[in-house]
Amino acid sequence: MASYLLKRLGLSLAILITAVLALFSLIYVVPGDPATIALGPRATAEQKAVFRERMGLDQPLPVQAMRFVSQLAQGDLGTDILTKRPVLDLVSAALPRTVVLAVVGLGWAILLGVPLGVWSALRPDGWTDRLIGIFSTSVIALPSFLVAIYALVVFAVMLGWLPAIGAGEAGDPADQARRLILPAFAIGVGWVGYMARLVRAAMLETLSENHVRTFRAFGVSDLRIALRFALPIAMVPVVAVLGVGMGSLLSGAVLVEVVFARPGLGSLAHDAVMSRNFPVLLGTVVVTTALYVVANLVADVIAALLDPRIRQEA
Numbered sequence: 001m002a003s004y005l006l007k008r009l010g011l012s013l014a015i016l017i018t019a020v021l022a023l024f025s026l027i028y029v030v031p032g033d034p035a036t037i038a039l040g041p042r043a044t045a046e047q048k049a050v051f052r053e054r055m056g057l058d059q060p061l062p063v064q065a066m067r068f069v070s071q072l073a074q075g076d077l078g079t080d081i082l083t084k085r086p087v088l089d090l091v092s093a094a095l096p097r098t099v100v101l102a103v104v105g106l107g108w109a110i111l112l113g114v115p116l117g118v119w120s121a122l123r124p125d126g127w128t129d130r131l132i133g134i135f136s137t138s139v140i141a142l143p144s145f146l147v148a149i150y151a152l153v154v155f156a157v158m159l160g161w162l163p164a165i166g167a168g169e170a171g172d173p174a175d176q177a178r179r180l181i182l183p184a185f186a187i188g189v190g191w192v193g194y195m196a197r198l199v200r201a202a203m204l205e206t207l208s209e210n211h212v213r214t215f216r217a218f219g220v221s222d223l224r225i226a227l228r229f230a231l232p233i234a235m236v237p238v239v240a241v242l243g244v245g246m247g248s249l250l251s252g253a254v255l256v257e258v259v260f261a262r263p264g265l266g267s268l269a270h271d272a273v274m275s276r277n278f279p280v281l282l283g284t285v286v287v288t289t290a291l292y293v294v295a296n297l298v299a300d301v302i303a304a305l306l307d308p309r310i311r312q313e314a
Helices: 002-027 034-039 045-055 061-073 087-122 127-140 144-158 173-207 210-217 222-244 246-260 265-274 278-306 308-313
Strands: none
Touching: 002 061, 002 278, 087 127, 087 173, 087 222, 087 246, 087 265, 087 278, 127 173, 144 173, 144 246, 173 222, 173 246, 210 222, 222 278, 246 265, 246 278, 265 278
């Protein structure tokens, strides 16, 4: 297991460095002059030149990239060109809200999607299986930002059941929880159907194997077989997909945060794009990429713990 973990750590580090360099290059070819945005349209050419020199924007792109990687290794994400605050402080303040939103959204989707998948696998081709299949396919096709808009209009504006925008008052967990319901619902509803279909397929494959037939021959109930033997095996591909799908989950969280005006990484990145605030944009993108890499690493490790064959193959 230690050898497998070291290999995964090395691969994750290589992926992160490559992604950071690629994203750095892409961000700095976006149209827009940070000097003009920071100093205003009335700034002289000399003032802009001094600003670019102080920020290192007058250097070639490879030099800027290597300097950024060097600073990143020391925990420095740069400085906000508008507020002059460290980007690390801005990202650190926004990161917990985005992580909580993603975890809660994915958590309720798993709690609902996995039982639906197990129920469908135990009664394949029945009327409940067909209903769950129709529901699953329907919600998978719904974009998270569209669900967010309709949830905002229906439950916050028309019915007035839940608050519309914001993340809640600091120090008031009840208010924060109420304002988390709609965003978490918006990013998690598509994953309910995805989890249900994935668990159903994995369970049907496992339930058709010879050792399951042996259990049935000895009188073991289908429910016990499903929960005790089939479900742990079926969760291996589910865990792997969750790691890969973290990218789409985070991108959905970005859009949902903008819709509900939640002060998270999504709103921070959106404001940085609109103002061409490249250091803040790059900092949020780097942190989001790191979250994605870490999520994949954790998913791989959990899958290896659930299935020893993965460790042996590695």
